[in-house]
Amino acid sequence: MEFDVLVIGGGAAGMSCALVLGSALDKPFAESKRVGIIMHQKASDLQSALFNNALGVPPGTSGQSILKSGLEQIEERYPRVERIGKEKVKEILPLEVGFQVISNKNTYVSQKVVVAVGYSNLVKIKGLEKYMIPHKKAKASKNRIQLINEDHVVFPGLYVAGTLAGWRSQYAIACGSGAAVATDILTEWNEGEHIKVHDKLTREERD
Ligand SMILES: Cc1cc2nc3c(=O)[nH]c(=O)nc-3n(C[C@H](O)[C@H](O)[C@H](O)COP(=O)(O)OP(=O)(O)OC[C@H]3O[C@@H](n4cnc5c(N)ncnc54)[C@H](O)[C@@H]3O)c2cc1C
Known part of the structure; x- marks a missing residue:
């Protein structure tokens, strides 16, 4: 199974990245x-979060409902984004070109990989250990981790997004980080010409 990009993690950063790519x-x-x-x-911070301070998200929205509606949004709007459910990634191996991603059920090959698995030190993915450092923007007592990266790039072709990229844990920041990685990948696919994807209202709809 060869992907051009495989996003790992279905939380805030991962789903946001998948939506913009889609x-x-x-x-x-x-x-x-x-x-x-x-x-x-299962391991998303969204499982226990409740949102009153995220722009555009109706106050009182649960993170659990975002996990469900985010998946539906990807499925309904951008069905070409392949959703691989209920698999946990165990290992990421660099190949001569691209990466092999090994889950508890399958093995995938992808040109690019976006890791968006959150900042828990319980995350164990073989191949990432050498990039792991203590999180620079979380309480030291919580033992959070991040991956060493420069503007989300860990290694050519290997991106990190969300809290694991070293961002503070706020929903809008995690979503923004995932979207930023998506537009960087799109820009690369577009031969370096900068890309953003905007939908807009027609003049009639605006008036
Ligand atoms: C209790 C609580 C309340 C919060 N309240 C607010 C709030 O009021 N306002 C606000 O802005 N933010 C709030 N947040 C923060 C917000 O939820 C996080 O900042 C955001 O979810 C981080 O997004 P992320 O994508 O980095 O990680 P997550 O959303 O945690 O996503 C990580 C994803 O990776 C998956 N994953 C983990 N390991 C693997 C693996 N090996 N293979 C494949 N997938 C894997 C997980 O299952 C999960 O889906 C709250 C968080 C918590 C815990």
């Missing part, structure tokens, strides 16, 4: 690309 798959530079997301959600 929204570009009808563009000429991306139409042949294969995108997947490993949608493991």
